[in-house]
Amino acid sequence: xxxxxxxxxxxxxxxxxxxxxxxxxxxxxxxxxxxxxxxxxxxxxxxxxxxxxxxxxxxxxxxxxxxxxxxxxxxxxxxxxxxxxxxxxxxxx
Numbered sequence: 001x002x003x004x005x006x007x008x009x010x011x012x013x014x015x016x017x018x019x020x021x022x023x024x025x026x027x028x029x030x031x032x033x034x035x036x037x038x039x040x041x042x043x044x045x046x047x048x049x050x051x052x053x054x055x056x057x058x059x060x061x062x063x064x065x066x067x068x069x070x071x072x073x074x075x076x077x078x079x080x081x082x083x084x085x086x087x088x089x090x091x092x093x
Contacts, residue, residue, distance in 0.1 A: 021056045022073045023089060028082035030060060034075055038066045044079065 024030065028047045035041050045062035049069070059069040060076060078086050 018055070020073050022076075022078060022086055023056070024050060024058055024078060024082060024086070026050060028078060029080045030058075030076040030082065031079050032062065032075065033077050036068055036071075036075060039064065039068065045076070 024047050026047050026049065030045050030047060032039050032041050032043045032045065039045075039062050043062045043064055045060040047058050048061050048067070049059035051057055051059070055072070057070050057072050058076065059067065060071055061067045077083070
């Protein structure tokens with residue numbers, strides 16, 4: 001039986017995302033937009049972890065086998081379905 005009570009969580013006072021953040025989900029496909037350590041620009045990857053509430057950052061497994069963390073919109077861009085979803089969300093706001 002489900003609880004009839006739904007918790008209401010108040011956002012943290014510092015939880016105001018930056019204007020240029022991208023909202024990705026785990027398993028979204030991305031591409032490196034800049035040269036990273038052992039990952040040339042243009043390499044595709046998949047989001048393994050989405051972390052942070054004020055600075056949204058991601059851990060990505062790239063197709064060349066390299067896994068990097070602390071990546072954000074300065075380093076990666078969504079592709080495929082993720083890009084369509086992000087563009088749709090941005091057009092609504």
